[in-house]
Structure formats: structure tokens, C-alpha cells
Amino acid sequence: MNLLQDNFPTFMQGFGYTLLSSIIALVGSMILGTVFAIMQILPQNWVRTIGNVYVQVFRNIPLLIITFFFFLVVANYVKISGFTSGTIALTLYTSAFIAETVRAGILSIDGGQMEGARANGLSFWQAMRHIILPQAFRVALPSLGNQFINLVKNSSVLAFVGGLDLMYQGNMIAANTFDTFLTYIIVAVFYLVITLPLSYYVKHLEIKLKHAA
């Protein structure tokens, strides 16, 4: 436990960066993911194609490669730090998965709902916003919760590009103290501090929405 006391500020700094990156990526990927989910079900062919290509590209490339692309290639043209490149990559990567999840949610809503809404005078976008999406999110919530937890754990990719996150600080502490075993156990516990409450919150939300329905 000396290890934890001696390096507490370092661990906390890493914890903060991991949390910050996760929150930014979570909000960003939710917005992007929803946009691309809707794009994939629009009637216009070319819009659907763009949405499809985006999802297939970012879903099927390893996260590390996307990260290195921003860190090493994009950095030649725009000044971009390790933290920023990691967070952008995390957002793009996760948004592809969220797009698929939300799309599945939308498709699970009966087509009659949209027809009914349109018949009552709502525009396509109004119907989407007020009728379809709220129900789609309720259906998709369990898988979305999975994606959020994955996102927090995937943020450890920042360690490879000097993103100052929990894993990066863990590597540094392990290298300085040579106590690899204990360091990574502490790092794992810090990750649990974020992911466990998150999974309980998602579960709680599920139950709440079920009762509301």
C-alpha cells in the first residue's frame, strides 16, 4: 500500500485524464453514432452509402491504428497532442459501434409508428425525434451500456501515445518502482471505480425506463 501512498497524485492525475477522455468520447460518440445511425436508414441512397462506409471503416480497423494515425500522421499537418489524438480516435471508433446499436434499436420499432406519426401531421424529423428515437434508445440501452464500459477500458489506448491516462501513469510507476504486479492491480481497481458505477447506473436506468413504459 506504500506504492499507492507514494504515487497517489500520479495515479489521481491518470484517473482524471482517463475520466476526462471517457466523458468527451462518450458524449461525442453518442452524437456521432446517432447521426450515422439515422443516415443509414434514410431513403436517400447516397446518404445511406456514406453512413455505411463510415461505420464499416471505423468498426473494422483496430483502435490503436486509428490512434497512431492521428498521433503520427495527422500531427505532421496539425499540431495535435497524444491525449487529443487518442480521444478523437476513441470517439470515432466507439461511434461506429453506437451507430450500429442505435440503428438496430430504430429498426426494432414497428414501421406503423412512423406511418401513424406522419399521418398525424408530424414531419419525418419530428416523428424521428419525438416518437422513434426515444423508443429506440430504450431498446438499445443494454447494448449501449456495454459500449460505454468498453469505451472506458479502451481509453487505455492513450498510454501508447503519451496521453497521461491511468495506464500511462501505471506504466511509468511500474518502470520506476519495478513493482509491476501491485501497480497494475491498483490500476485495475481504479478502472473498476469508473466502470462498476457506470454499469450499475445503466442497469438502474433500464429498470426505471421499463417502469415508465
Added chain:
Amino acid sequence: MEKAKKKQFGIIATIVLAAVIVLGLMWATATARRNEEHQDTLARVQKLGRIVWGVKADTKLFGLMDTKSGVPQGFDIDIAKAVTVQIAKQTDTPLSAEFVPVSASSKMQLIKNTNIDGSVSTMTITPEREKIIDFTDEYFDAGQSILVKKDSGIHSIKDMNDPKYTVIVIVGTTAATETKKFAPKAKILAVQDYATGMQALKSGQGEAMSTDNAILYGFATENPDYQIVGGTFTHGPYGIAFDNNQGPMIRETNKALATIKKNGVYNKLIKKWFSDVPGLDWHSLEAK
């Protein structure tokens, strides 16, 4: 009734899971402790007839993976081979040398876990490391330096003592701690290996990469736009590393090192790897 049964199953499952985790942890700590106990490396390599060396696979001149053969090549590897041959002669047992690529941050743990017997991997002898592992006599004289872009206007590490500069280092090297002493205000960016470090330097993630001069010379030959400036600002010779309290193995290895330095094998290897490096006075590296 159904519900009670389900509950019972849940409780039993939880208990079993907890027991598995606790037993697993106990087993892991027991294994770790057994590894900490004295295990004679020399006896082990004699019994198995091989020495497993941890070497670098991403460091030009010292240990670089040859993609055609899949075996690392470099000064460290040749030293390890020569030492293995010599130890085999001294102990009168046939020994072969095997190579496992290690990174700067993993090598200590691999020695402690006995995944590798010893490590010839550009490892600077430091008092902190000597508390945990054993070093032989030095086999290469190194010192830390910095590699910068030719038109950067940086002439030494002292120029970099400014928050606007970032120095790229590799996790687990002495450069990570030493740089802070000489340029306390500069930012540090630690990456996992030398290849990533060089790429990061090229794409402007930092203004300089800092590590031992001999390693930097390897990068400077590959990348003519970059140069080493300011000479060395630390002195940190390399040693071959073994687990703690390995008296017999250290004795044999030191004897082997002394022999290859005396019989000219060492100087031949210095010539083989360092005579073509521009800007490096390779004669100064030879054993006297």
C-alpha cells in the same frame, strides 16, 4: 419455490466465483514468492543446456529484428553469443544461445519471472536496478544525449529547459528520469519503444528524443535530417543483467567478458557494428 431455488443458485455461484478468484490470487502470489527465492541461474542453464537471453528488437546497431530471418541482429546479440560460447568452454557444458525480444519496461519483470535467464539489452547499470537484479562488469560505455532536427536551433539539453519544449523518452529507460534532472522545465513524452519515439519526433510530437548516444547514432544514420547535439550529459555504461544473488553466473560471465576483451573478439564486434557510424569515434569504444 422457483424463486427460492434461483436465489440459492445465485448465492452458490457467487461463492464459487469468489473462491476461484481468491484461490487464483493465492496461487499467483505463491508462484511469485517461489520465483523470489534463490534459484541458481548457472545450475539451470547447465541443466537445460541453453541460455535464454533477453535482447532488444527495435534498436538499430544493438538489437534490431531482421524481418527476413525473424531473429534480432546487433552488437548485444553478438556479445551474448560470444559470452555463451565462452561460458560453455569455461564450465565444460554444451550451451546454446536463445533470444527473446524484450522492451525497456518489460525486461526487469521477465528476469524476475525467470522467463529469460539474463539480459543483454542496452541496460545501464544503476544503483536502483542493482537492488533488484545483479549486473556484470560493463560491456559497453554509453552516455545520454539528444537527437534533434538539423534546423531546430537546439544545441544542448540545457537549451531545452523551457516548458515549450517536449523531450521524447522511452518508458523504463534511465533517460526518462535523467532528462528531468537536466531540463526540469521541459515536458516529457514517454512512448513504448524506440520506433514509435522516432516516428513521434518526426511528426513533431516533441523537439528532441533523448536516450543513449550509441542508440541515437543508429537513428541519425537512418535519418539524415536529424543530428545529435551537445555530446553526452550522463555517463552510464551497460551491463549484462541477471536475477538477484546470482554469484556463480555473474562470476562466469565476468570471466567470459574479460576473455573476449583480451582475445580480440570484443574489438572485432565493436568494429563490425560501429566502424561505419558517421560522427562516432569507434576506436574509443575498443577494449584497451
